[in-house]
Amino acid sequence: MSKDLIDQIVNNVLQGRRNKDDEGIEEGMAGDPGVAELVQEALDNGIDTNEILLNGLSKGMEMVGEKYETGEYFIPDMLTAAEAVEEGMKVMEPHLVKGESGSGKGKVIMATVEKDLHDIGKNLVSIMLKGAGFTVVDLGIDVPAARIVEAAEEEGAGLVGLSALLNTTMSNMGDVVKELEEKGLRDKIKVIIGGAPTSEDFAKEIGADSYGKDAFAAIREAEKLLK
Amino acid sequence: MNQADRLSERGIVVHKPYARLSQEQIEMIDKASLDLLEKPGILCYHEESVSMLEKAGATAKKTREGEHDAWWVSIPAKVVRQALDTAPSRVTLGARNPDNKVVLDAEGNRVYFGSGSETNYWLEVKPETFTSKVDGHERTIPVMKRNRGNLDYLCRSAHIAEQLDNLDFFIRNVNVQDSDITTENKDVNVFFAALNNITKPVVSGVADFDQLESIVNMAEIIVGGREELVKNPVVSFITSVIKSPLQVVGETAEKLIAIAKLGLPVVISTSPQGGSTAPIDELGMVAQVNAEALAGITINQLANPGAPVIYGAVPVRARMDDLHDMYGVPEFCHYNMDCAQMARYYKVPCYSTAGVGDAKVPGIQASVEKMYTYTAVPFAAPGLVHYAFGLLDKTQTFSPEQAVLDNHKIGMAKFLHRESGVNEEAVEKTKKTIEEVMHSPYRMYARYARGMLRRGEIFGGFPFEGEAEDQDQTLLQVKEHLNELEAREHQHLPEDICKKIFESTPGLLDRLNPYK
Numbered sequence: 144m145s146k147d148l149i150d151q152i153v154n155n156v157l158q159g160r161r162n163k164d165d166e167g168i169e170e171g172m173a174g175d176p177g178v179a180e181l182v183q184e185a186l187d188n189g190i191d192t193n194e195i196l197l198n199g200l201s202k203g204m205e206m207v208g209e210k211y212e213t214g215e216y217f218i219p220d221m222l223t224a225a226e227a228v229e230e231g232m233k234v235m236e237p238h239l240v241k242g243e244s245g246s247g248k249g250k251v252i253m254a255t256v257e258k259d260l261h262d263i264g265k266n267l268v269s270i271m272l273k274g275a276g277f278t279v280v281d282l283g284i285d286v287p288a289a290r291i292v293e294a295a296e297e298e299g300a301g302l303v304g305l306s307a308l309l310n311t312t313m314s315n316m317g318d319v320v321k322e323l324e325e326k327g328l329r330d331k332i333k334v335i336i337g338g339a340p341t342s343e344d345f346a347k348e349i350g351a352d353s354y355g356k357d358a359f360a361a362i363r364e365a366e367k368l369l370k
Numbered sequence: 371m372n373q374a375d376r377l378s379e380r381g382i383v384v385h386k387p388y389a390r391l392s393q394e395q396i397e398m399i400d401k402a403s404l405d406l407l408e409k410p411g412i413l414c415y416h417e418e419s420v421s422m423l424e425k426a427g428a429t430a431k432k433t434r435e436g437e438h439d440a441w442w443v444s445i446p447a448k449v450v451r452q453a454l455d456t457a458p459s460r461v462t463l464g465a466r467n468p469d470n471k472v473v474l475d476a477e478g479n480r481v482y483f484g485s486g487s488e489t490n491y492w493l494e495v496k497p498e499t500f501t502s503k504v505d506g507h508e509r510t511i512p513v514m515k516r517n518r519g520n521l522d523y524l525c526r527s528a529h530i531a532e533q534l535d536n537l538d539f540f541i542r543n544v545n546v547q548d549s550d551i552t553t554e555n556k557d558v559n560v561f562f563a564a565l566n567n568i569t570k571p572v573v574s575g576v577a578d579f580d581q582l583e584s585i586v587n588m589a590e591i592i593v594g595g596r597e598e599l600v601k602n603p604v605v606s607f608i609t610s611v612i613k614s615p616l617q618v619v620g621e622t623a624e625k626l627i628a629i630a631k632l633g634l635p636v637v638i639s640t641s642p643q644g645g646s647t648a649p650i651d652e653l654g655m656v657a658q659v660n661a662e663a664l665a666g667i668t669i670n671q672l673a674n675p676g677a678p679v680i681y682g683a684v685p686v687r688a689r690m691d692d693l694h695d696m697y698g699v700p701e702f703c704h705y706n707m708d709c710a711q712m713a714r715y716y717k718v719p720c721y722s723t724a725g726v727g728d729a730k731v732p733g734i735q736a737s738v739e740k741m742y743t744y745t746a747v748p749f750a751a752p753g754l755v756h757y758a759f760g761l762l763d764k765t766q767t768f769s770p771e772q773a774v775l776d777n778h779k780i781g782m783a784k785f786l787h788r789e790s791g792v793n794e795e796a797v798e799k800t801k802k803t804i805e806e807v808m809h810s811p812y813r814m815y816a817r818y819a820r821g822m823l824r825r826g827e828i829f830g831g832f833p834f835e836g837e838a839e840d841q842d843q844t845l846l847q848v849k850e851h852l853n854e855l856e857a858r859e860h861q862h863l864p865e866d867i868c869k870k871i872f873e874s875t876p877g878l879l880d881r882l883n884p885y886k
Binding site for chain 1: 812814816817819820821823824
């Protein structure tokens with residue numbers, strides 16, 4: 144029973160099904176329990192939260208990653224799987240003891256910098272970070288540097304992820320780094336940047352800690368920075 | 371590669387064919403062509419054709435052209451109309467694998483893509499590594515070499531064609547120039563080389579009339595007899611019976627009549643060059659090429675009313691600097707789109723052309739020229755689009771790598787013709803989806819793309835993209851894919867069939883027998 148439920152959680156992560164209303168990659172799954180319902184059922188059956196996390200949600204996400212690597216899965220599959228994991232995490236949250244593995248790999252503030260309204264890349268990274276087990280506070284688009292720093296301090300985040308699509312707005316990323324320095328938070332809070340006009344060189348130039356050339360690189364870098 | 375493969379399906383339906391010509395213009399061209407067939411008429415070098423035409427109501431006047439007897443034949447419109455009445459609107463090109471049959475319907479809009487034609491050269495691509503004198507970096511560059519065509523290349527090209535999902539019919543694309551190939555054994559060997567390596571329809575010309583019987587016999591052995599061959603013609607023929615302008619070639623007319631009497635499909639192929647053997651302007655070209663195709667169809671139908679025949683127009687434009695053919699130009703598209711409309715008007719299946727590169731090697735020029743005609747010509751919905759795979763340097767060179775690339779380009783061209791998907795049910799579903807997304811945290815549609823992705827309804831992009839930032843690696847990637855295709859199992863004829871063919875076909879070379 145326990146194994147069967149865990150396997151179903153894995154399968155529903157692979158199918159990207161948040162709940163019973165979702166279709167999977169395969170047709171005709173709507174109506175069957177999705178990740179949220181299955182996680183709830185597992186908890187009701189007294190299955191250990193670590194078991195659900197490690198052998199259910201995380202394992203499912205790992206398999207999704209492998210399928211992406213081999214070309215079987217595409218970005219939409221990764222995103223929907225990450226969303227399904229996020230739904231499972233929401234159900235798990237009240238049951239997790241503080242400091243337990245499920246409380247995540249760390250907290251990340253995500254934002255598109257001031258005067259920039261683009262959010263596809265930022266959203267992609269946010270969803271993937273959540274699916275990978277990070278706690279994400281997404282401030283949205285067009286966010287001033289002061290607000291980003293304020294939120295990072297309030298939330299006790301270890302990492303700030305900044306996005307920009309325009310070469311006219313990318314310089315605002317440097318303002319966030321400066322603001323962190325001015326507030327004496329630079330040692331505690333790391334900064335990662337990304338977006339089409341940015342580069343590794345630019346990250347160095349503004350004093351950011353890292354650059355994510357795509358969503359997957361961003362996740363890898365986040366894991367290194369918050370280790 | 372999977373993405374490109376997923377796009378493929380046999381032929382494509384063009385839902386709303388592009389009508390470049392109005393009905394009135396079609397009728398004007400029809401009348402012009404019929405007038406031309408009456409005056410000046412055709413210059414015919416084949417006595418039997420002349421007799422048949424005379425019997426049907428044409429008038430003929432003997433003349434002498436150089437060393438040959440010839441006849442000026444004036445064909446009245448009613449003779450042509452009568453032939454068009456008996457010509458079938460549906461023609462099936464059979465195939466070793468019946469699932470690969472091509473069913474042409476002049477009143478339908480399905481378009482099929484095929485190879486062709488006898489190039490003299492096979493372009494070999496070999497990756498070689500060089501060190502740059504500029505930056506000192508090593509780079510692997512595809513080095514190209516033209517080799518003369520031979521039987522081995524022909525077998526390889528048929529095997530590759532079998533693997534290309536967007537290739538629907540096979541016209542041999544390499545001229546064989548082996549030392550043991552003669553006029554007397556060429557046809558049987560090239561037909562066998564094709565039939566033994568591909569299960570799709572084989573369409574081809576016959577160089578030597580005397581080998582027609584052996585070719586038909588070979589096909590009968592494969593399908594199990596004459597009756598079966600008429601039902602499933604695994605071989606169909608192309609006759610270039612017209613020499614532009616408006617001349618009927620003697621030997622080819624003889625083949626055309628023989629094929630008609632056998633009841634096997636035949637393409638009347640006429641290939642005038644705008645600017646040299648036909649007027650270069652659109653009206654002049656189409657009026658003439660249409661008259662030529664009609665003359666061929668008329669002879670075919672007089673020989674055997676109701677015989678399967680295909681309106682084959684291959685009008686090209688001349689280069690103005692050297693009078694070579696020119697395929698990748700707008701006039702070429704105009705000529706071919708008009709001919710597709712004329713064939714539809716006559717309710718006779720059409721054989722058209724797209725995808726020839728004037729460029730000598732794969733690359734930017736070839737891509738521009740090919741993609742241009744792949745996109746334009748099929749919009750007019752001709753039944754067959756030949757010359758579509760791997761042809762370069764006009765039609766002098768066949769490149770297997772280019773054929774693999776062309777397979778992808780044709781996939782793109784076919785994708786354009788997919789239906790829009792707009793209907794009442796879809797509208798309701800769309801509104802529901804958008805509403806759901808608007809109330810979701812990130813307002814992203816990625817989740818909803820998966821169904822279309824899995825059903826192959828999302829175009830997969832260019833499958834041969836390289837990683838390098840300082841070099842186009844397309845050809846290197848294609849070469850790797852080609853190697854995979856060539857390594858796939860050959861679809862040879864069964865051993866007992868091969869045995870029978872070899873026992874009964876004079877001139878067939880033993881080295882073609884896969885069981886020896």
